[in-house]
Amino acid sequence: xxxxxxxxxxxxxxxTKSSFSAERLTQYGGLSVLFKYIDKINIxxxxxxxxxxxxxxxxxxxxxxxxxxxxxxxxCGVKHISxxxxxxxxxxxxxxLGLKKHIDEDTIGKRISSLGQKGAIALHERLLVFNKSxxxxxxxxxxxxxxxxxxxxxxxxxxxxxxGYNPHKKGANSYHPILCYVSEVKYLVNSWFRTGSxxxxxxxxxxxxxxxxxxxNKITSVFLRADSGFFNGALFDLLEQNGHTxxxxxxxxNLKALLKVQSWRTLACNTxxxxxRFNYKAKGWSTTRTLHAVRVIVGYVEVENFGKTERVxxxxxxxxxxxxxxxxxxxxxxxxxxxxxxxxxxxQTKNHLLAGQTRMRNFHGNDILxxxxxxxxxxxxxxxxxxCKKTWREEYKTFRDWFVKIPAxxxxxxxxxxxxxxxxxxxxxxxxQLEQLILQI
Numbered sequence: 290x291x292x293x294x295x296x297x298x299x300x301x302x303x304x305t306k307s308s309f310s311a312e313r314l315t316q317y318g319g320l321s322v323l324f325k326y327i328d329k330i331n332i333x334x335x336x337x338x339x340x341x342x343x344x345x346x347x348x349x350x351x352x353x354x355x356x357x358x359x360x361x362x363x364x365c366g367v368k369h370i371s372x373x374x375x376x377x378x379x380x381x382x383x384x385x386l387g388l389k390k391h392i393d394e395d396t397i398g399k400r401i402s403s404l405g406q407k408g409a410i411a412l413h414e415r416l417l418v419f420n421k422s423x424x425x426x427x428x429x430x431x432x433x434x435x436x437x438x439x440x441x442x443x444x445x446x447x448x449x450x451x452x453g454y455n456p457h458k459k460g461a462n463s464y465h466p467i468l469c470y471v472s473e474v475k476y477l478v479n480s481w482f483r484t485g486s487x488x489x490x491x492x493x494x495x496x497x498x499x500x501x502x503x504x505x506n507k508i509t510s511v512f513l514r515a516d517s518g519f520f521n522g523a524l525f526d527l528l529e530q531n532g533h534t535x536x537x538x539x540x541x542x543n544l545k546a547l548l549k550v551q552s553w554r555t556l557a558c559n560t561x562x563x564x565x566r567f568n569y570k571a572k573g574w575s576t577t578r579t580l581h582a583v584r585v586i587v588g589y590v591e592v593e594n595f596g597k598t599e600r601v602x603x604x605x606x607x608x609x610x611x612x613x614x615x616x617x618x619x620x621x622x623x624x625x626x627x628x629x630x631x632x633x634x635x636x637q638t639k640n641h642l643l644a645g646q647t648r649m650r651n652f653h654g655n656d657i658l659x660x661x662x663x664x665x666x667x668x669x670x671x672x673x674x675x676x677c678k679k680t681w682r683e684e685y686k687t688f689r690d691w692f693v694k695i696p697a698x699x700x701x702x703x704x705x706x707x708x709x710x711x712x713x714x715x716x717x718x719x720x721x722q723l724e725q726l727i728l729q730i
Contacts, residue, residue, distance in 0.1 A: 434470070454485075
């Protein structure tokens with residue numbers, strides 16, 4: 290694997306000499322190929338254009354270098370800002386970022402915090418353009434959007450952290466981002482970083498309106514799938530007005546009582562399941578909509594009835610609001626169950642690419658860090674999907690362990706810099722095949 294000569298890397302502030310000793314060790318050998326791809330899709334140009342660095346005598350690092358150091362650290366699984374300082378001491382990281390010395394912890398924190406709300410908004414808007422460009426390159430005309438939110442427990446006194454919905458640690462402060470994935474390619478097309486006190490569905494109409502604008506014109510139909518936190522009449526109005534379909538789990542205070550009085554039809558193919566369909570207009574809705582309910586027998590209990598013991602079925606109920614052209618609730622129940630895969634994508638975004646795991650006190654700084662981790666997730670998806678769908682199906686942590694975190698030697702020769710892998714690395718053949726595919730993209 291060969292790293293591009295530092296003088297040819299295309300972003301501001303790099304004038305390092307190839308003054309390496311004959312052999313220097315790195316523990317992130319695969320980062321050389323990842324960074325070539327990052328450079329190829331113009332991420333350094335995007336950062337340079339958004340946040341040009343005004344040069345002063347005391348300026349040692351450009352904002353682009355700081356942002357790229359965080360992006361690369363997320364791809365390599367480096368979590369804390371203090372750890373990123375150590376990460377930038379790695380000889381390969383210094384080479385690809387064009388650093389004369391490592392970036393200290395205070396510089397990373399102060400530089401990102403200084404971008405503020407204006408910088409967070411500008412970065413988000415630019416990344417939406419980037420997402421639209423990628424989706425436009427695909428042959429998709431019909432897509433499924435999986436909408437969800439996730440809690441992020443916070444320890445300390447970070448701005449914007451507040452008590453809210455947090456099933457994993459009730460009563461703890463948290464952030465509560467909202468996310469939307471294109472399920473066909475596992476791509477995170479839009480996300481908002483929110484305070485922990487935000488209810489799941491807060492701002493969902495504006496969020497989906499923004500997401501729909503992000504989609505290229507050739508995508509003619511959208512199917513939105515979401516849980517009960519997004520049971521919102523205004524959201525349904527927006528989707529119906531644009532000719533899109535949806536499937537959202539129902540959330541009503543009197544839902545169980547409402548379902549018990551409905552007429553049920555037992556399925557011939559599964560006698561433990563019954564379905565019902567009825568019209569309903571919730572408070573504040575502009576129109577009546579069809580609700581599809583499913584009743585599943587989960588067991589039997591014995592009850593006394595006028596001196597006789599009877600076995601009575603216990604039920605579990607599911608109810609969905611949808612404008613899909615399916616007459617039976619069991620089909621919708623099955624389609625809704627497919628959204629469980631999006632939980633795996635959230636897991637990878639949060640825990641494999643560390644979205645929301647690296648934090649500072651400043652809320653807008655945390656917003657920027659969140660967006661950079663989301664970008665790292667999307668870069669990994671784009672690269673692996675384009676190069677080899679087999680690796681795209683892997684969890685990112687698995688991919689990182691065999692492709693990125695490889696002990697290697699950085700060697701300088703004839704003004705070029707190379708990275709040499711261990712001769713008997715167990716995945717060397719597989720690694721080389723994928724490297725060639727990535728470099729051909």
